[in-house]
Amino acid sequence: MRTFRKRAPRTLALTGAAAAAALLLAACGDDEPMNGMDHGGTSASSSASAPSSAAPSASGSFNDADVMFAQMMIPHHQQALEMAKLADGRAEDADIKKIVAAVEQAQDPEIQKMKAWLKGWGKPESAGAGHSMAGMMSEQDMKDLAAVQGKDFDRKFAELMIAHHEGAVEMAKEEQKNGRNAEAKTLAGEVVRAQEAEIAELRKILDRL
Template identity: 55%
Template sequence: MTAFTRAPHRKLVRRSAAVGVVAAGALFLSACGDDGDDMSGMNHGSGNNSATAEAGSSSFNDADVTFAQMMIPHHEQALEMAELADGRASDSEVKGIVAKIEQAQDPEIKTMRGWLKSWNKPTAAESMPGMDHGSGGGMMSDADMEHLEGMKGAEFDKMFAEMMIEHHNGAISMAEDEQKNGKNTDAVKMADDIVEGQSAEVKQLQSILDRL
């Protein structure tokens, strides 16, 4: 299990700021075209120099920027949910999905932050601070997260599966918008990976619910 430093109050503030971007950005993303800037020096976050150079030659548009700004806080909340599973989850299959989420989404956050930095664009939390908390893009409310934190064993497993299905479906929807509207090849490839990986996890989570 990947270790994350617990800071509940700071996380709640970050979620409150971030989720508004997810909700507001969903409509914006679907309307974006190919009218963005072309820039070099994009960092894929893989540590591979040749891959980074190739990524840097790619152009990007507003849809790519919004995709990254929306997906970063979305992934961050998924990691918070995964962190809560430590010591609370009892189902081995749930624990396996938690490990997959941590292995996939933490590196993707680093990659997307690298894109935004190279594009001279702010992250979602910096671009729209202090927004009211909502439920756009499959994001959980603060009350949902607190409720999950209070669960343990089979009750936790069931609620985690229910919440993560909704959360993943929000990510899949945003990734599908990026597939249709994005211009940057690496961002579109990440969207492809999210749709494929999280769709498979939704099916697995549903099978877990069916037997709990």
């Protein structure tokens, strides 16, 4: 009995050590094939990262209407951001400032998304000469906006941004009607929803200015 009591812990200890060693070898064995196999390791990591990388590239089929929507909406959004920047130090009305913040928050990420789509589609960012965009401000419009302050700026900004947004909504509705890519059509729907709401708000602001 004494011998059994003394040897049992040793036997258990050895058994535990062997099990731990076996687990360690198994772990090492699992790692080596993963590291040595390009398809195993690479595809697993690629699969994990696929949703985030695929989302901005507008996966799925597309047509000329999708391409034109992105190519024209990018500079359209860029001009809206230029108009919003002019509000810094010029805008006075709190609600105008809220619209400015909303434009900046929404449109820059949308620009980056559309640029990624065009890159993924193998298309240039610019539609080239000869394509007119509804609601775009002239160079003189931008100069006139930059030349005013306070309530005069607020009023001018509201007037110009209403026209600008109406142009964007028109282009977005064309994409909803004629586009094929699901992600591009979804973005077009978001543009319609957000900018129609801002148009309504800007008209209310104009009524009280």
